[in-house]
Amino acid sequence: MKSESISNWVQEKLVPAIAQFTNTKFIKCMQEGVVACMNATMIGSIFMLLMIPPFPATATGGFVDAWRAFSAANATWLNLGYQIGLNCAGFYILLGMVNAVCKHENAPVVNNLVLSVFSYICLQCSFLEGGGLDIGFWGAKGMMAALIVGYCVPELNILFKKRGIKIKMPDSVPPFISNQLEEMFSSVGTVIVVFAVKLIFASFGTTLGAFVNGLFAPLFSASDSLTAVLIYCILVRILWFFGLHGNNIAGAVVNVVLTQNFVANAEAVAAGGKPTYIFNSAFQNWTTQGILFIVIAVILVAKSEQLKAVSKVSLAPALFNIGEPTTFGLPLILNFDIFVPYLIVFALNGAIPFMACKMGFMNIPYVDVPFTVPAIIKVFLQTMDFRSIIVYLVNAVVCVLIMIPAIKKYDAKLLAQEKAEANQ
Amino acid sequence: MNLLIIGLKIALLLSWCLTIMEVVKLYREDTGVQMKFDWLAYMNISGTIGLTLVSLFAVIQNNTYVFTTGLIIVTIIMVWFLKERLMIAGDHKAILGSRMIDLKDIRKVSAKFMTLYVDTKQGTIKLYAPVTERSVTMKLYNAGKRR
Numbered sequence: 001m002k003s004e005s006i007s008n009w010v011q012e013k014l015v016p017a018i019a020q021f022t023n024t025k026f027i028k029c030m031q032e033g034v035v036a037c038m039n040a041t042m043i044g045s046i047f048m049l050l051m052i053p054p055f056p057a058t059a060t061g062g063f064v065d066a067w068r069a070f071s072a073a074n075a076t077w078l079n080l081g082y083q084i085g086l087n088c089a090g091f092y093i094l095l096g097m098v099n100a101v102c103k104h105e106n107a108p109v110v111n112n113l114v115l116s117v118f119s120y121i122c123l124q125c126s127f128l129e130g131g132g133l134d135i136g137f138w139g140a141k142g143m144m145a146a147l148i149v150g151y152c153v154p155e156l157n158i159l160f161k162k163r164g165i166k167i168k169m170p171d172s173v174p175p176f177i178s179n180q181l182e183e184m185f186s187s188v189g190t191v192i193v194v195f196a197v198k199l200i201f202a203s204f205g206t207t208l209g210a211f212v213n214g215l216f217a218p219l220f221s222a223s224d225s226l227t228a229v230l231i232y233c234i235l236v237r238i239l240w241f242f243g244l245h246g247n248n249i250a251g252a253v254v255n256v257v258l259t260q261n262f263v264a265n266a267e268a269v270a271a272g273g274k275p276t277y278i279f280n281s282a283f284q285n286w287t288t289q290g291i292l293f294i295v296i297a298v299i300l301v302a303k304s305e306q307l308k309a310v311s312k313v314s315l316a317p318a319l320f321n322i323g324e325p326t327t328f329g330l331p332l333i334l335n336f337d338i339f340v341p342y343l344i345v346f347a348l349n350g351a352i353p354f355m356a357c358k359m360g361f362m363n364i365p366y367v368d369v370p371f372t373v374p375a376i377i378k379v380f381l382q383t384m385d386f387r388s389i390i391v392y393l394v395n396a397v398v399c400v401l402i403m404i405p406a407i408k409k410y411d412a413k414l415l416a417q418e419k420a421e422a423n424q
Numbered sequence: 425m426n427l428l429i430i431g432l433k434i435a436l437l438l439s440w441c442l443t444i445m446e447v448v449k450l451y452r453e454d455t456g457v458q459m460k461f462d463w464l465a466y467m468n469i470s471g472t473i474g475l476t477l478v479s480l481f482a483v484i485q486n487n488t489y490v491f492t493t494g495l496i497i498v499t500i501i502m503v504w505f506l507k508e509r510l511m512i513a514g515d516h517k518a519i520l521g522s523r524m525i526d527l528k529d530i531r532k533v534s535a536k537f538m539t540l541y542v543d544t545k546q547g548t549i550k551l552y553a554p555v556t557e558r559s560v561t562m563k564l565y566n567a568g569k570r571r
Contacts, residue, residue: 035463039470046474050495066491073488077481085474316537320553370467372553 007334010242018239018249026151027252029100033150034255036096037089038368041263044085045368048270051078054363054384082270088135089263090142094120097150105158111183112154119153119194120146123201123208137209140263144216145209147256156193160186223257224277226354232279233287233350237343243333247288258284265366275364278357282365282382286353289375290345291323293396297403298330304414307407320372337413341406345399352395353379353388362387425489429482432496436479439503446519447512453524454514460557468555472506475499511540511556513563520549527567543568 021027051074053067071078098116102109124137124145137145161182173181201207206214222228232254239246258281265275265282295318298311310329317325327333332342356362365382373381379388451457461469479499482492508521516527525544532543540551542564554561 038463039466042467042470043474043477046471046478050478066488069485070482070488070491070495073483073485074478074481078478081474081477320538322538370464370471372464 014242015244018244022249022252025101025104029097029104029151030147030256031252032100032103033093033097033147034259036099037092037259040085040092041089041259041266042085042368042370044082044087044089045266047078047081047085048266049367049384051075051082052269052272079270082266086263086266086270087139089139089259090146091120091135091138093143094146094150097147098154101151101154105154107154107158107161108183111187112157115157115187115190116150116153118191120149122194123149123198126207137207139267140260141213142209143256143260143263144212145207148208148212153190153194157186157190160189220257220261220277223254224261224279226351226358229279229287229350229354230347233346234343236287237346240327241333241335241339241342255281262366262368265364269366275366278354278364280365282368283353283357285321285369285375285378285382286365287346287350288321288323289392289395290342290349290399291321291326292318292375293345293399294330294332294342294403294407295326296396297400297407298411300400301404301408302411304411304418306414306418307411319374321375321378322372335410337410338403338406341402345402348399348402349395352398353391356388356391362391425486425493426484429484429489429492429496432493432500433480436476436496436500436503439500439507440476443503443507443510446507446510446522446524450512450514450517450519450524454517456515457512459512460559461555462557465555465557468506472499472502475502506555509551509553509555511551511554511560511564513560518560518564521551523549525549527564530564530567533561533565533568 050067051071053064053071055064055067094116095113098113099109101107102112120142121133124142125133125135128134197208201211204211232250236246236250239249258279261277261280262282265277265280268275291314295311295314298307299315302308302311307330310326314326314329317323330338332338335342353362357364363383363385365379365388367382367384369378369381376389376392379392380386382388447457447459475495476499479492479496482488482495484492510519510521512519513527518525518527520542525542525546529545530542531545532541534541534543538553540554540561542549542551
């Protein structure tokens, strides 16, 4: 009865509220915009990894030396690939955002794209002394501004067009010419607004990017804390518990910050420094590993037919970080028998690696790896540190031990049900 | 050694050419072919493209040839692994890894342990972790259901 009323409340109140939030135009466009830079960051990560061999300066040996020699011999264009891939992530987000806005508004993409790129350069870039454009704000530093420009500029252009800021051409003018001219007037209106904004920021001696980053600085520093990690892990799992895709919902907002943290780490490593932001989009993968630990606990103790069947089906996907068979098969949704240990396990998935990074026991993740790579390999590839495997194994043992009593209790309940059904 | 690396680079290019030619062939022979991939598949393709770029542009030097050779071999394996998992469908035909089949030949589509099993008149085709998009899988599934 209790779980039924909660379920009803979730269906009637929570789901519509969350759906309304995640379906907001800006949030939807932001999701699409951030995804647009993922391919480039992936390619950039490979260049960066090969450019900076992940070994301590004191390490020597055949493979280490060979990698260093390769990196030195190819340094120029490896750096080029890194710069184009990772250091322009903000620019790619801008393109993705404009495309998403145009798709939602059913507006022409090319004109809005040109206008937005123009505005982004105008608002973000300055000229170098010897000539040329300073693109220092195209990477992690420019992501927030890219989201704002990518959303506002096409919206403004579309608004001007809708409000009739255009010159109606006579019917005798061919449509492709009249369309261009009509677009031109709304574009000029948008450019005037962009220049006005530029002048306002310039009068305060700043740029849009610098201003926005200053505004969001507390958010970024707060995001890189154990509290933020725990809130994220628990929130995602509570949403999953109610049958909602927690990662997608929370990710709609959090991914922007985490991607920016990830790119900032990559920039730091490329500059010869060390990554500083622990909670980044690569670290995020650590927070989803609990599913495999739950499956292992089930395999170790389950006697009921239901759990045995679920464990057989779930193990292979869980090894590749796919949790749906476990989530829907066990189930983890609205399963009050294992709710508390389930939350603890996922909170520890975030807390243990975070603390390990904080205490310097393992490197901070700074390499992008597809999330279907088995976790034990992935944690090494993300950190390029063998100690991360030890942290992963410790995390696994702790989580399995926490899950075993709850799974035992749940299994006994299912076993009793199965016996009762067999006796009927 | 230099010749070996040049040969491997050519082999890498040929691997990509074969993959692209397969897709182009489907485009020419069928209608409604769309290059749609889900996010994961895109990441997979991006990673392989990244490695390919590094391998192709790697300079040929005596002190780096072992590492470069290893890197190019790994990349060739990755490209073939990608090719064998590619799944694209048109209105009447589909690429399933290295094979092109008629959709009307599909009898049944099922999945188990990250592997897609496509029963066709010619036999069962297994595709481990297909690089594709949901709508393509549905197209195949619907083709099998119509039988």
